[in-house]
Amino acid sequence: MDISTNDISVAAHRGSPAEVFWAFLKLGLTCFGGPIAHIGYFRDEFVLRRKWIDEHAYADLVGLCQFLPGPASSQVGFSIGLMRAGYLGALAAWVGFTLPSAAALVLFAYGAGALNGSIGNGLLHGLKLTAVAIVAQAVWGMARNLCPDRERASIAVVAALILLFSTSSVAQIGAIVLGGIAGLWLCRGGTLASSGHVEMPVSRTAGIVALTGFFLLLFGLPVLRELTASSGLALFDAFYRSGALVFGGGHVVLPLLREAFVTPGWLGDNAFLAGYGAAQAVPGPLFTFAAYLGTVVTPNPHGVIGAGLGLVGIFLPGMLVLLGVLPFWDSFRKRASAQAMMRGVNAAVVGLLGAALYDPVWTSSVHAPPDFGIALVGFVLLTVWRAPPLVVVVFSAAAGTAVSIL
Numbered sequence: 001m002d003i004s005t006n007d008i009s010v011a012a013h014r015g016s017p018a019e020v021f022w023a024f025l026k027l028g029l030t031c032f033g034g035p036i037a038h039i040g041y042f043r044d045e046f047v048l049r050r051k052w053i054d055e056h057a058y059a060d061l062v063g064l065c066q067f068l069p070g071p072a073s074s075q076v077g078f079s080i081g082l083m084r085a086g087y088l089g090a091l092a093a094w095v096g097f098t099l100p101s102a103a104a105l106v107l108f109a110y111g112a113g114a115l116n117g118s119i120g121n122g123l124l125h126g127l128k129l130t131a132v133a134i135v136a137q138a139v140w141g142m143a144r145n146l147c148p149d150r151e152r153a154s155i156a157v158v159a160a161l162i163l164l165f166s167t168s169s170v171a172q173i174g175a176i177v178l179g180g181i182a183g184l185w186l187c188r189g190g191t192l193a194s195s196g197h198v199e200m201p202v203s204r205t206a207g208i209v210a211l212t213g214f215f216l217l218l219f220g221l222p223v224l225r226e227l228t229a230s231s232g233l234a235l236f237d238a239f240y241r242s243g244a245l246v247f248g249g250g251h252v253v254l255p256l257l258r259e260a261f262v263t264p265g266w267l268g269d270n271a272f273l274a275g276y277g278a279a280q281a282v283p284g285p286l287f288t289f290a291a292y293l294g295t296v297v298t299p300n301p302h303g304v305i306g307a308g309l310g311l312v313g314i315f316l317p318g319m320l321v322l323l324g325v326l327p328f329w330d331s332f333r334k335r336a337s338a339q340a341m342m343r344g345v346n347a348a349v350v351g352l353l354g355a356a357l358y359d360p361v362w363t364s365s366v367h368a369p370p371d372f373g374i375a376l377v378g379f380v381l382l383t384v385w386r387a388p389p390l391v392v393v394v395f396s397a398a399a400g401t402a403v404s405i406l
Contacts (some may be wrong), residue, residue, distance in 0.1 A: 070318015
């Protein structure tokens with residue numbers, strides 16, 4: 001049945017911030033595996049199950065957020081919340097997805113400790129195997145929808161090869177750019193439906209204000225920091241600058257944070273690495289590592305206030321630049337040349353997911369036949385039995401624990 005763009009747009013906004021919050025809180029409690037796995041979880045929840053957004057619009061959002069500085073998976077979630085319930089929905093999506101891991105890392109910073117021993121290690125390893133199944137499902141489903149011909153399949157393979165054979169932090173952006181160029185050349189045939197699902201309740205004026213705020217804070221905070229000698233402002237500037245200069249995923253922020261916090265002596269290397277290890281063991285975005293840093297840093301404010309300062313500081317630049325771009329994104333993607341380019345970008349995103357499925361998801365998780373068996377069962381549960389991701393999380397955690405004991 002054909003549905004008009006206006007009907008789709010109305011349906012897309014027929015939600016409440018509470019609905020968005022609870023949907024993302026569930027994901028914040030179960031999304032293990034890092035930003036690439038999060039994209040798989042989001043696709044399963046919002047494209048396949050809730051149908052808040054269609055496959056092409058979702059792939060477009062993923063491609064856009066990979067271009068921008070900041071945490072790509074959190075930006076995708078922020079956009080879905082914005083689309084569903086406006087600005088409050090965007091805030092609800094961010095809080096719901098971020099709160100569980102941030103709270104866990106604050107508790108760790110206060111000495112709650114981490115899981116130890118064979119049982120704890122097996123549990124954490126099982127959770128990592130969940131990511132293998134989730135990412136494999138995302139690659140499988142998106143490849144069938146977004147790479148249906150040899151041109152787009154070839155673009156996906158080239159993008160995957162770029163990521164597999166490059167150690168550069170800009171390789172991901174380069175692969176997407178090349179995918180867009182290849183799409184302009186190879187993918188002009190056919191049409192890509194322009195869905196109202198991607199229309200956002202952000203005016204162009206609001207977008208310009210957001211971009212202006214992004215650059216004012218980026219260049220103005222260091223000046224205010226020198227003029228006021230405020231330790232709180234210095235901390236906020238360190239978090240904001242780290243979040244503003246990250247391209248290519250959450251892990252890229254770690255060297256920036258180390259330079260910003262360890263080099264000036266605000267905390268030691270051992271404490272920094274302990275927090276990084278804990279961040280790997282909790283669900284949700286890796287950027288919540290900022291909550292741990294804000295809690296343990298030497299300058300005031302630290303503790304819970306410092307954690308809040310860190311979270312706002314590190315996430316704010318990515319959300320500002322996203323709000324600045326979104327008002328212009330929908331009109332851009334409706335052009336014929338833009339549609340061809342986005343076909344190539346979508347195919348490149350599939351290639352990026354495929355490369356990430358191998359490294360780091362597979363290489364860091366699958367070390368022996370039992371590991372492969374657990375991941376395979378999880379994949380079949382998701383793709384054949386249509387089990388919710390939470391079922392796969394519970395199964396993989398239990399199986400990983402059992403294997404570690406035996």
